[in-house]
Amino acid sequence: MANLNPDREETALYLEDLQVGQRFVSGTHRIDEEQIRAFAQQFDPQPFHLDAEAAKGTLFEGLVASGWHTAAITMRLLVVGGLRIAGGIVGAGGDISWPSPVRPGAVLHVESEILELRPSRSRPDRGVVTVRSETSDQLGEVVQVLVARLVVRRLVQGGTQGDQQSKES
Amino acid sequence: MANLNPDREETALYLEDLQVGQRFVSGTHRIDEEQIRAFAQQFDPQPFHLDAEAAKGTLFEGLVASGWHTAAITMRLLVVGGLRIAGGIVGAGGDISWPSPVRPGAVLHVESEILELRPSRSRPDRGVVTVRSETSDQLGEVVQVLVARLVVRRLVQGGTQGDQQSKES
Numbered sequence: 331m332a333n334l335n336p337d338r339e340e341t342a343l344y345l346e347d348l349q350v351g352q353r354f355v356s357g358t359h360r361i362d363e364e365q366i367r368a369f370a371q372q373f374d375p376q377p378f379h380l381d382a383e384a385a386k387g388t389l390f391e392g393l394v395a396s397g398w399h400t401a402a403i404t405m406r407l408l409v410v411g412g413l414r415i416a417g418g419i420v421g422a423g424g425d426i427s428w429p430s431p432v433r434p435g436a437v438l439h440v441e442s443e444i445l446e447l448r449p450s451r452s453r454p455d456r457g458v459v460t461v462r463s464e465t466s467d468q469l470g471e472v473v474q475v476l477v478a479r480l481v482v483r484r485l486v487q488g489g490t491q492g493d494q495q496s497k498e499s
Numbered sequence: 500m501a502n503l504n505p506d507r508e509e510t511a512l513y514l515e516d517l518q519v520g521q522r523f524v525s526g527t528h529r530i531d532e533e534q535i536r537a538f539a540q541q542f543d544p545q546p547f548h549l550d551a552e553a554a555k556g557t558l559f560e561g562l563v564a565s566g567w568h569t570a571a572i573t574m575r576l577l578v579v580g581g582l583r584i585a586g587g588i589v590g591a592g593g594d595i596s597w598p599s600p601v602r603p604g605a606v607l608h609v610e611s612e613i614l615e616l617r618p619s620r621s622r623p624d625r626g627v628v629t630v631r632s633e634t635s636d637q638l639g640e641v642v643q644v645l646v647a648r649l650v651v652r653r654l655v656q657g658g659t660q661g662d663q664q665s666k667e668s
Contacts, residue, residue: 373571375578376587389589389650397590398571402542405567409544418545420558421566423644427592475592481558 342416345457345484356412356440363434369399394431424478437468511585514626514653525581525609532603538568563600593647606637
């Protein structure tokens with residue numbers, strides 16, 4: 331085969347391809363009442379996520395999406411094109427906040443920015459990247475801020491993690 | 500009616516009912532491969548969450564649940580009995596980490612501890628409670644740590660938020 335580095339995902343990004351300040355914009359996802367209720371029934375069965383009428387008498391004064399639903403949609407938007415990391419988006423953790431509620435009909439998108447890059451000392455094949463991802467609705471209202479620590483592959487010795495493992499074994 | 504405070508949810512906890520150091524234990528949830536794949540298809544379509552065979556060649560060396568799936572299951576366990584907050588569990592945000600992966604067949608439960616109570620200065624009907632929730636599997640392995648800031652109702656002037664609003668209107 332002509333490709334000398336067949337394991338390399340050509341369109342995906344390795345630690346060496348990233349730099350602080352780099353920005354990424356995702357596609358969009360429209361959330362509706364049916365999605366909000368389906369997620370809530372499974373994972374967050376509370377009146378303000380389940381029933382528009384009952385939700386009027388709550389803190390939110392109407393139906394809103396579970397914050398974990400917003401987080402899950404944000405992940406989907408990142409995975410399907412908002413942040414193309416080689417080997418996938420692997421989160422070690424992060425800080426999350428929901429400054430405004432997500433209402434039925436909201437059209438969400440995610441803008442991400444690389445805040446920090448830190449190669450691992452013990453594992454030469456990887457590093458930790460801190461990414462700030464802001465999820466906004468169609469009115470520009472920020473509905474979620476996630477500062478996540480991701481484990482990202484390095485292109486070590488001209489090979490990928492896969493190459494490295496083959497050499498070692 | 501004999502109940503002088505009909506809005507009060509007798510089994511649920513208001514800010515005044517909570518104290519630092521108080522602990523809560525949830526029920527359990529068993530996660531299987533089908534659940535892991537269904538969540539991933541919708542929200543986190545990556546090989547290590549979708550395909551046991553493909554997952555062997557990844558960082559995880561086998562199928563694992565999405566961290567957001569673990570977060571969603573944790574929320575369900577809290578909502579259905581792990582943390583009975585009056586008016587529901589309303590999160591403003593928090594810090595989340597996934598120290599170990601969740602494998603198919605894991606039986607998860609959540610142990611929570613109140614870390615801090617802070618009445619709101621501007622809103623006498625509520626406060627912010629910081630809760631640390633540790634999600635563990637059947638082997639005692641901690642798979643998620645969430646330190647969340649929750650908005651919790653106060654029992655102000657002998658009434659609930661609902662009473663207070665009636666008096667004001």
